[in-house]
Amino acid sequence: MYWKRLFLILICFFGFNFTVHAQEQSSPILKLDAIADQALQLTKMARYDDAKQLLEYFSDEFTSVTLQEQVFTMDEIRIITVSHHQALQAVKSPSLEKQNKVDAVISFRLVMDALTSQYEPLWTGMREPIMNAFQHMKEAVETGDKENYHELLNYFLAKYNIIQPSLKLDIPVEKLQEIDAKIDYIELNRSNLQKNEQAFAELESDLQKLFDGVEEDETDPSIWWVIISTGGIIISTLSYVGWRKYKGQKEHKKPKKLND
Incomplete structure (x- = not known):
């Protein structure tokens, strides 16, 4: 019974983390980051027309996000806009060498990652x-x-x-x-x-x-909070289980002493 309680507590804890993670994955910034990554993969495969269309789609989505939500600072908007423009012009250029096109889109991809990466960019x-x-x-x-x-x-x-x-x-x-x-x-x-x-x-x-x-x-400092919180929950639960077990054993022994 007590181990079931421990299991339920851990399920609730990790389930909460999973919900938070899912919410983060659905954020507009991560969606834009995913589009930038897809554009890079297409550029590496020399599918420049597809990469161009995807970068133009990014522009529409980016405009929509910046108008609806204040998720970027003015400096971030400027950096994103400049790097995106350079990437788009690169894939559209018929005379530019493939490596130069890839480098331009990589630079844009790294900008979006820098905005979304919590750890090592x-x-x-x-x-x-x-x-x-x-x-x-x-x-x-x-x-x-x-x-x-x-x-x-x-x-x-x-x-x-x-x-x-x-x-x-x-x-x-x-x-x-x-x-x-x-x-x-x-x-x-x-x-x-x-x-x-x-x-x-x-x-x-x-x-x-x-x-x-x-x-x-x-290493994000918040990770240590998660580690400490997780450890605290487990230690507290185990301590509670041990205390209840000890209390149960003690109460179980009392009738024997009275009978004696």
């Missing part, structure tokens, strides 16, 4: 290509390989530009401005390798902190 998955490009670029500077350096710098800038819009949603403005300023400085002085050595050292540290900081903070 998708843009952190760009750490390896960005940091690898940076390391090769730094080696080219050290060896004085100008030709290879320019190619690597262009590749690095292309990869960083993919995540830059989503960084605006996840990183403090002042910190992002510092990173962007150093990247702009390196690009402006691309012909002077020696002048960039100090900027490279500072930028490398900033990029490492950028990715490391997100990984350290990926």
Whole structure:
């Protein structure tokens, strides 16, 4: 009987969490995020007409959501609008290479994920290509390989530009401005390798902190509340069951003593 009560309590608890999760899944922001993801998959498959139609459908849904509900700030609306426009123009361009089209839609997809992700955002998955490009670029500077350096710098800038819009949603403005300023400085002085050595050292540290900081903070503090709440319910229930069992055994022994 007591174990049945424990089972019912746990069912109610997890059932509540499931209901909350289902409500979150039906939110308009998650619907927009799903459309962005589908547009990316179509672009990767070179189904540009379908991707175009889906991005246009996103525009209609986004307009409807922003008019009916205040779910986005003005900065978020601006970032979404710009990244969406760039993605749409990319898939519509007949002359743009496939990789450039995919990169534009990835950037848009990462923006939507940054708005919906509660833990580690998708843009952190760009750490390896960005940091690898940076390391090769730094080696080219050290060896004085100008030709290879320019190619690597262009590749690095292309990869960083993919995540830059989503960084605006996840990183403090002042910190992002510092990173962007150093990247702009390196690009402006691309012909002077020696002048960039100090900027490279500072930028490398900033990029490492950028990715490391997100990984350290990926556990939502609310998760600990859930863990503590769950543990508290189970401990309290088990304590109650144990107390009732002890009380029942004690009462069961009393008649024997009286009979003696």
